[in-house]
Amino acid sequence: MISNSPEAEKLKELGNEQFKLSNFPKAIELYTAAVEKAAGNQRLVCLSNRAFAHIKMENYGLAIIDADEILKEDSGFIKAYYRKGSAYLLLGKFDDARKEFKRADTLTQGKDADIQAKLKQIKQAIYEREFAKSIERPDEASEPIDxxxxxxxxxxxxxxxxxxxxxxxxxxxxxxxxxxxxxxxxxxxxxxxxxxxxxxxxxxxxxxxxxxxxxxxxxxxxxxxxxxxxxxxxxxxxxxxxxxxxxxxxxxxxxxxxxxxxxxxxxxxxxxxxxxxxxxxxxxxxxxxxxxxxxxxxxxxxxxxxxxxxxxxxxxxxxxxxxxxxxxxxxxxxxxxxxxxxxxxxxxxxxxxxxxxxxxxxxxxxxxxxxxxxxxxxxxxxxxxxxxxxxxxxxxxxxxxxxxxxxxxxxxxxxxxxxxxxxxxxxxxxxxxxxxxxxxxxxxxxxxxxxxxxxxxxDAVEHPKLPPMAYARNYGMFM
Known part of the structure; x- marks a missing residue:
């Protein structure tokens, strides 16, 4: 069994602290340093954390690369499928997202409520997409409002x-x-x-x-x-x-x-x-x-x-x-x-x-x-x-x-x-x-x-107390 590197663990914890402060670029820097010093499962956890920080930075392609690297070493690493599915979902690639969340769902035997909720959201999004295609008319965009x-x-x-x-x-x-x-x-x-x-x-x-x-x-x-x-x-x-x-x-x-x-x-x-x-x-x-x-x-x-x-x-x-x-x-x-x-x-x-x-x-x-x-x-x-x-x-x-x-x-x-x-x-x-x-x-x-x-x-100015994404469907609220 490969033992954890104390230095990598320290870097990972520092990265977690920066993540909590929403300093995602610094968190990515620290997770990267941790990945370079870690081995075995500890390294995979650091990659997963970095993938999450990449998602927060809208670096969805890099998050997918990190998830794929994890899965090459451990095809049962549930969070890697979750990170990958999240990245695809936020790119609007619903079919790819569903595939990854289904793999995570299989590994958790359908018992993870969050994964189940994501699959339900994706199913609805795909239904809406296909329904819109079925009723689409070529002249619809030009139809005026009187x-x-x-x-x-x-x-x-x-x-x-x-x-x-x-x-x-x-x-x-x-x-x-x-x-x-x-x-x-x-x-x-x-x-x-x-x-x-x-x-x-x-x-x-x-x-x-x-x-x-x-x-x-x-x-x-x-x-x-x-x-x-x-x-x-x-x-x-x-x-x-x-x-x-x-x-x-x-x-x-x-x-x-x-x-x-x-x-x-x-x-x-x-x-x-x-x-x-x-x-x-x-x-x-x-x-x-x-x-x-x-x-x-x-x-x-x-x-x-x-x-x-x-x-x-x-x-x-x-x-x-x-x-x-x-x-x-x-x-x-x-x-x-x-x-x-x-x-x-x-x-x-x-x-x-x-x-x-x-x-x-x-x-x-x-x-x-x-x-x-x-x-x-x-x-x-x-x-x-x-x-x-x-x-x-x-x-x-x-x-x-x-x-x-x-x-x-x-x-x-x-x-x-x-x-x-x-x-x-x-x-x-x-x-x-x-x-x-x-x-x-x-x-x-x-x-x-x-x-x-x-x-x-x-600098930013004050605004009424309405949070960002107030009208979104919570696709972006991934943990």
């Missing part, structure tokens, strides 16, 4: 659009934000009007919008906001509301996780309708039906509105541009770069973006990939797309005549990170992500004519 059929109650005291969309002015947008701060909702009639109009605007844009920042104008780029409405309002408090003199680009992942995703989305859409040149939006991997079912947005929209409004949101999400280029120097995209060399901006303009996000190909890469410190291409830590090294970034930027890649998609402790010799920037604008990560938020200001990034950091 706003004349929507009655506005006499007691409604929020912003209105009584005649035409020109009523959506900067003052109207400010009134909307104040209405949301008072925890009131925009009436369904006006929400539908905004969604229909913003869909028209977005549909007319290129896949990669080519935008020239006027000389001396300050152009602000923000990263993920993830339903953190009160932190979004704080960005505008710090930096000013969107205006002709201060346009914004929000780089995807507006929704899910945070429980005010509707408010975030309607605020950004209102400013876009007010003046398309002062609010710019790109699609993130969470602007998708699959993610919205898992991480709260579907439940939130159906709670605050109804199924038809949710379908209208999905139609609009499919219209969002995939990226921007700023002054032919900076590319802004939610995820990152590509599984293959030789991709050009002109080729990206030919993609059909008016669809659900595919599992592979250039569109998936743009919304899912991540940078990595090592050169070359590597398997994705998320389980979708790839990780790309500095050499891949340099090659793509040079071939397309660009100097800088700005992307989001990853929480950073300081709100941003600069890598690849200063040519790749990650920007993340959801401070204290999910009310537990204790990270700062940040945004970038580019001054036209110079196009050098200036970083502004900020």
């Amino acid at each position: 706003i004349q059929d929507i009655h506005v109650e006499q007691g409604y005291d929020g912003p209105r659009i009584d005649n035409d969309i020109s009523e959506v002015t900067p003052e109207w947008c400010e009134n909307l934000m104040n209405h949301f701060k008072d925890q009131k909702k925009l009436h369904k009639k006006y929400a539908v009007i905004l969604l229909q109009k913003v869909g028209e605007i977005l549909k007319s844009q290129q896949n990669v919008v080519e935008y020239d920042v006027p000389k001396d104008l300050e152009f602000t780029v923000c990263g993920d906001t993830h339903g953190q409405f009160f932190d979004l309002i704080n960005i505008f408090k710090i930096n000013g509301n969107p205006s002709v003199k201060r346009p914004y680009l929000f780089n995807g992942d507006f929704v899910d996780r945070g429980s005010w995703s509707v408010e975030v989305m309607m605020t950004l859409f209102a400013w876009k309708v007010c003046n398309p040149d002062i609010m710019h939006l790109t699609r993130g991997n969470h602007e998708s039906r699959n993610m919205n079912k898992l991480y709260g947005f579907e439940g939130e929209v159906k709670h605050k509105y109804d199924d038809k409004v949710y379908e209208l949101f999905q139609t609009v999400f499919n219209c969002l541009p995939l990226a921007y280029t700023l002054s032919k120097q900076v590319m802004v995209v939610h995820g990152g770069l590509f599984s293959n060399d030789g991709v050009t901006i002109s080729e990206l303009q030919k993609l059909n973006r008016f669809r659900e996000i595919p599992e592979g190909g250039p569109m998936a890469d743009m919304l899912w990939s991540d940078p990595i410190k090592q050169n070359g291409r590597h398997p994705s830590k998320r389980g979708i797309s790839i990780s790309f090294g500095p050499d891949i970034a340099h090659k793509f930027l040079n071939e397309n005549g660009l100097s800088l890649l700005v992307r989001s998609h990853e929480m950073k402790d300081q709100g941003y990170e600069v890598e690849a010799d200063g040519r790749v920037i990650t920007i993340f604008s959801a401070p204290n992500y999910c009310d537990q990560m204790k990270n700062k938020g940040a945004f970038i200001i580019f001054k036209g004519g110079e196009m050098k990034p200036k970083f502004i950091q900020f």
Whole structure:
């Protein structure tokens, strides 16, 4: 029998302490050190703990790799199947998740209530998926909602659009934000009007919008906001509301996780309708039906509105541009770069973006990939797309005549990170992500004519006592 290493045990316990503090990157570092010094079952436990920390960091691909490594040595290690099933479930891969949880269920002889509950959830999710396919109609997404059929109650005291969309002015947008701060909702009639109009605007844009920042104008780029409405309002408090003199680009992942995703989305859409040149939006991997079912947005929209409004949101999400280029120097995209060399901006303009996000190909890469410190291409830590090294970034930027890649998609402790010799920037604008990560938020200001990034950091602000994922189905609450 292999005896436990005291040093590995100490590192594992230190990792557990960091995990309890929600310092998951440090926990992963300590578990990794423990894995290197441990052997036998002790090593497998450390791998299992690291897999759990990877799940918390949304590194689902790495969690699956750790689980597979455990199962190579011990096919009866129940938690490995649980970790693997959890990772697949959080990727929306319900069939793969069911397979892993069924293996765990067999090993526990059907006596583990938590595993049974997960299997029940997965069964329901698969049923809903198949039912939706069976009733799907090709023209369903384009079927309009007749706003004349929507009655506005006499007691409604929020912003209105009584005649035409020109009523959506900067003052109207400010009134909307104040209405949301008072925890009131925009009436369904006006929400539908905004969604229909913003869909028209977005549909007319290129896949990669080519935008020239006027000389001396300050152009602000923000990263993920993830339903953190009160932190979004704080960005505008710090930096000013969107205006002709201060346009914004929000780089995807507006929704899910945070429980005010509707408010975030309607605020950004209102400013876009007010003046398309002062609010710019790109699609993130969470602007998708699959993610919205898992991480709260579907439940939130159906709670605050109804199924038809949710379908209208999905139609609009499919219209969002995939990226921007700023002054032919900076590319802004939610995820990152590509599984293959030789991709050009002109080729990206030919993609059909008016669809659900595919599992592979250039569109998936743009919304899912991540940078990595090592050169070359590597398997994705998320389980979708790839990780790309500095050499891949340099090659793509040079071939397309660009100097800088700005992307989001990853929480950073300081709100941003600069890598690849200063040519790749990650920007993340959801401070204290999910009310537990204790990270700062940040945004970038580019001054036209110079196009050098200036970083502004900020802390989370207080919000009403509604937890993250309040409208989700608890798929993400794994232990």
